[in-house]
Amino acid sequence: MKCPSCNSTDIQFRGMGYAWYPTGAFGVIALPFAKLIQISSPRYYHCNACGADSAHRTGSGKIAFAILAILALTVLGIFTALVYHGTYLLHHHLTR
Numbered sequence: 001m002k003c004p005s006c007n008s009t010d011i012q013f014r015g016m017g018y019a020w021y022p023t024g025a026f027g028v029i030a031l032p033f034a035k036l037i038q039i040s041s042p043r044y045y046h047c048n049a050c051g052a053d054s055a056h057r058t059g060s061g062k063i064a065f066a067i068l069a070i071l072a073l074t075v076l077g078i079f080t081a082l083v084y085h086g087t088y089l090l091h092h093h094l095t096r
């Protein structure tokens with residue numbers, strides 16, 4: 001891990017992106033999901049040589065992020081389909 005601005009290796013780990021996010025908000029069933037979010041969160045570094053702050057996402061973090069994106073799109077798709085179907089049924093019911 002190097003500083004993107006000056007290539008110095010004298011960098012300091014500052015913490016995770018959404019470290020506060022994990023378990024509580026999601027509950028026990030969604031624990032793997034929360035873990036995915038935790039893995040996909042970028043890690044923040046501060047360079048001691050030039051003072052630049054940078055965010056770095058690990059290789060597995062990128063994969064986790066991709067999985068999350070696909071999951072989000074799938075859920076959104078199902079939700080949209082349900083809402084669409086629901087309004088259709090309602091409309092059909094009312095106009096009968």
Ligand SMILES: [Zn+2]
Nearest residue numbers: 003006047050
């Ligand atoms: Zn630097």
